[in-house]
Each structure stands twice: as structure tokens, then as C-alpha cells.
Amino acid sequence: MVMTEIQDNVQRIFKEYLERKGHRKTPERFAILSEVYAQEGHFDIERLYGRMKSKKYRVSRATLYNTMDLLLECDLVRRHRFTGAQSWFEKAHAYRQHDHVICDACGEVFEFCDPRIQQIRNSVSEAMGFRIHHHTLHFHGTCATCSAKLQRS
Amino acid sequence: MVMTEIQDNVQRIFKEYLERKGHRKTPERFAILSEVYAQEGHFDIERLYGRMKSKKYRVSRATLYNTMDLLLECDLVRRHRFTGAQSWFEKAHAYRQHDHVICDACGEVFEFCDPRIQQIRNSVSEAMGFRIHHHTLHFHGTCATCSAKLQRS
DNA sequence: GTTTATGCAAAGGCTTTGCATTTCA
DNA sequence: TGAAATGCAAAGCCTTTGCATAAAC
Numbered sequence: 001m002v003m004t005e006i007q008d009n010v011q012r013i014f015k016e017y018l019e020r021k022g023h024r025k026t027p028e029r030f031a032i033l034s035e036v037y038a039q040e041g042h043f044d045i046e047r048l049y050g051r052m053k054s055k056k057y058r059v060s061r062a063t064l065y066n067t068m069d070l071l072l073e074c075d076l077v078r079r080h081r082f083t084g085a086q087s088w089f090e091k092a093h094a095y096r097q098h099d100h101v102i103c104d105a106c107g108e109v110f111e112f113c114d115p116r117i118q119q120i121r122n123s124v125s126e127a128m129g130f131r132i133h134h135h136t137l138h139f140h141g142t143c144a145t146c147s148a149k150l151q152r153s
Numbered sequence: 154m155v156m157t158e159i160q161d162n163v164q165r166i167f168k169e170y171l172e173r174k175g176h177r178k179t180p181e182r183f184a185i186l187s188e189v190y191a192q193e194g195h196f197d198i199e200r201l202y203g204r205m206k207s208k209k210y211r212v213s214r215a216t217l218y219n220t221m222d223l224l225l226e227c228d229l230v231r232r233h234r235f236t237g238a239q240s241w242f243e244k245a246h247a248y249r250q251h252d253h254v255i256c257d258a259c260g261e262v263f264e265f266c267d268p269r270i271q272q273i274r275n276s277v278s279e280a281m282g283f284r285i286h287h288h289t290l291h292f293h294g295t296c297a298t299c300s301a302k303l304q305r306s
Numbered sequence: 307g308t309t310t311a312t313g314c315a316a317a318g319g320c321t322t323t324g325c326a327t328t329t330c331a
Numbered sequence: 332t333g334a335a336a337t338g339c340a341a342a343g344c345c346t347t348t349g350c351a352t353a354a355a356c
Contacts, residue, residue, distance in 0.1 A: 024310060024355050045345080060313040065346065085238035085320075085345060101283055110281060114273045121292060124265050129297035130254055138289040139274060144282035177330050177335060198320080213338040218321065238320055238345075 007037055010076055010093050017074040031057040032067045036077060042088045042109065082109060082138065099137040105146035160190055163229055163246050170227035184210040185220045189230060195241045195262065228287075235262060235291070252290040258299035 014033050018025050035052050036043075045064050052059055059067075068089060071077040080088045082102055099117065101110040117137060125132045142150065167186050171178050188205055189196075198217050205212055212220075221242060224230040233241045235255055252270065254263040270290055278285045295303065 026311065026355070028312070061345095062314080062347080063312055066311080081234050087345085101277060101281060101285075103283075104286070110283075112277050112281065114276065116269055116273050120267045120269050120290075123267065124254060124292055125294075128254060128263060128265065129300075130256075130263075130292065130294045131300055132254075132292045132294035133257070134293050136289065136291040136293070137273075139277055139283065139285045140287050140289070141278075141283045141285035147282075147284055179330070179336065181337070214320095215322080215339080216337055219336080240320085 006093065007034060010037055010091075013093070014071070014074065014076060017070075023070070028057070028059050028063050029067050029070070032059060032064060033071065033076065036071065036089070037091050037093075039091065042080065042090050044086055044088050048089075078134070080136070083107070099139075101139045101141070101143075103143035103146055104140050105142050105150070108143060110143070159246065160187060163190055163244075166246070167224070167227065167229060170223070176223065181210070181212050181216050182220050182223070185212060185217060186224060186229065189224065189242070190244050190246075192244065195233065195243050197239055197241050201242075231287070233289070236260070252292075254292045254294070254296075256296035256299055257293050258295050258303070261296060263296070 010033060011030060014030070015025060017023075018029070031052070032048070035048060035055075035057070039048070039051075045061065045068070048064055049059075049061055052064075068077065068079075068087075072079055076091070076093055078090050078092045080090065080100070082088060082100070083104075096113065098111045098113045101112060102108075103110075117135065121132055121135060124130065163186060164183060167183070168178060170176075171182070184205070185201070188201060188208075188210070192201070192204075198214065198221070201217055202212075202214055205217075221230065221232075221240075225232055229244070229246055231243050231245045233243065233253070235241060235253070236257075249266065251264045251266045254265060255261075256263075270288065274285055274288060277283065
């Protein structure tokens with residue numbers, strides 16, 4: 001799927017979601033979604049704010065926060081809290097499920113994929129009668145580069 | 154292991170840690186550790202502050218934050234960020250590894266235990282050359298009770 | 307024309323920081 | 332005695348809230 005197809009697709013999903021919920025289809029909301037899907041990897045509100053400020057759309061931080069809540073609710077973005085209070089976001093559509101490994105020394109975030117997490121998820125859901133919507137799996141530790149540096153010193 | 158044995162044990166571990174790091178063994182630090190191990194389940198800084206205030210030890214919030222950092226570093230407590238900015242803590246010694254299931258409707262946090270997470274951890278560590286210190290696995294969803302309530306309405 | 311969303315600035319909540327005072331080693 | 336920890340209050344950071352203005356429907 002090429003970039004514009006993804007954009008068209010998520011714009012349509014968002015539009016349908018807004019209609020279903022009786023929310024208004026404002027230009028700000030679609031512009032934010034568009035910018036979200038132009039991002040690579042993880043980003044925070046401030047980055048999004050900066051990016052949009054330098055383009056034609058100048059939205060307020062309040063609207064960014066509000067819209068991110070909507071996008072979270074219709075599963076078009078995922079929210080992560082790696083460390084500290086701040087939220088990091090990531091587009092969620094057309095990207096395969098993955099989890100994160102965080103180096104506590106340098107702060108870098110890596111991704112990995114393991115199908116066994118799905119099995120655990122199914123077991124837990126069944127055993128506890130839970131409807132599971134999503135999960136967060138973070139491994140914290142020291143990456144190879146930082147390990148080597150620490151060894152030397 | 155009875156309660157006082159655990160207390161003795163963690164006090165000794167903390168003492169050794171402080172000596173090894175050249176930190177001072179202040180009464181506040183040991184009193185905080187003691188109160189941490191008197192807690193059941195998850196607690197936040199404010200709860201700890203309140204508990205200690207009503208007893209003989211009256212420590213400042215700043216010292217609580219500082220000491221929790223030390224206890225995190227020597228693995229005597231674990232930190233969780235379930236939702237929002239706030240940190241929740243949990244004693245870590247003599248308690249078996251477990252993970253969390255969070256109901257996004259009522260906010261309740263449940264625990265579960267699955268050995269397969271260890272296997273994933275080993276795979277990731279090996280594949281990425283990471284020294285993994287700990288992990289966080291959160292399943293988010295709707296608990297049985299809330300599911301039933303939502304169904305009815 | 308209503309009602310909902312936006313934008314701005316102010317307020318909030320948790321955490322960190324600065325600095326004077328105390329205390330451990 | 333000197334370096335480090337404590338306590339208090341102030342500052343910081345991200346996020347939420349209130350309210351006047353603008354814009355969907």
C-alpha cells in the first residue's frame with residue numbers, strides 16, 4: 001500500500017468514526033490526522049505542534065490533545081509512556097503489531113515482534129473474562145553499545 | 154518467610170547497597186523502606202507521605218522521591234505507570250514476578266503470572282544484544298463486571 | 307440559529323530543583 | 332569539619348480546563 005492510499009484510508013476511517021459518534025468534521029481534525037500519518041516512528045505533542053506550525057495549519061495545543069484522544073479512541077494512533085510523564089504517539093493503522101525495548105542508559109527505543117505475546121493475551125483474556133483492547137510490553141535494560149561503554153569505564 | 158524476616162532482609166540489602174555506593178545511612182531512608190514494605194499492593198507517593206506523617210516519621214516529599222529512586226536502583230521496589238503521569242510503586246523483594254491487567258472502564262488493576270514472558274525476554278535479549286533488567290507488560294481492556302454493565306446499557 | 311469545536315491563557319497535578327539547615331561519617 | 336542529605340517552597344513540565352470566539356450542521 002502506498003502512502004496516499006494509507007492516507008485516504010485513515011481519513012475515511014476517521015470520517016466514519018466522527019459521523020458515527022456525532023462529532024463534527026472540522027478541518028483541524030483532518031489536518032492533524034494527516035500530519036500524524038506523515039510522521040515516522042514516535043512523536044510527542046510538541047513535535048506535532050512544531051511541524052504543523054511551520055505549515056499552513058496552525059492548531060492550538062488544546063486541539064491537538066483533544067484530537068489525539070479521538071484518534072486513540074478509534075485506534076488510529078497508539079499512545080506510549082516510555083519514561084516520565086510525557087506521552088509519545090505512533091500511527092496505528094497498516095503497521096504490524098510490535099513491542100518496545102528501551103535502553104535506560106541512552107534512552108533509545110527499539111522495536112521487536114514476537115507472536116507469543118498474542119498467546120499470552122488470549123490466555124489472560126480467557127482466564128480473567130477480560131475483553132482486551134491492546135497491550136504494552138516494554139523491556140528495560142542496557143543496549144549493546146551502552147553495555148560496551150560501561151564495561152570500558 | 155514471615156513479615157519481620159522480610160523486613161530484616163530488605164533492610165540488610167538496602168544497607169549493603171548504600172555502603173557499596175558510598176551513600177549515607179540516614180534514619181529517614183530506613184524508615185521509608187520499612188513503610189514501603191508495610192504496604193499492601195500498589196501505592197503512590199502521596200499515600201506513603203500520608204502514612205508516615207501519621208506515624209513518628211515525618212519526611213518531606215522530596216526525600217520520599219529521592220529515596221524511591223535509590224530503592225528502584227537496588228531493585229527493592231518496582232515503579233509502574235498505569236495511566237496518566239503519576240507513579241505507582243510496589244515492593245519487589247520476595248514477591249514473585251507478575252504482570253498487570255488494567256480495566257480502562259473502572260481503573261482497577263489485576264495481576265497475572267505467565268512464564269512465557271520469560272521466554273520472550275530471553276529471545277529479545279539474545280537477538281538484540283540487550284541486557285534486560287526488567288519489563289512491563291500491561292493488558293488494557295474491560296473487566297468482566299464492566300463488560301456486563303456496558304452490555305446492559 | 308444552535309450547538310459544538312477552537313484558541314488562548316490560566317490553572318492543575320505530579321515531580322524536580324535550589325538553597326539554607328541539619329546530620330552523617 | 333566537610334560533604335551529603337533533609338525540608339521547604341518555588342519552579343517546571345506536560346496536560347487539562349474555562350471561557351470567549353468561531354465555525355459546523
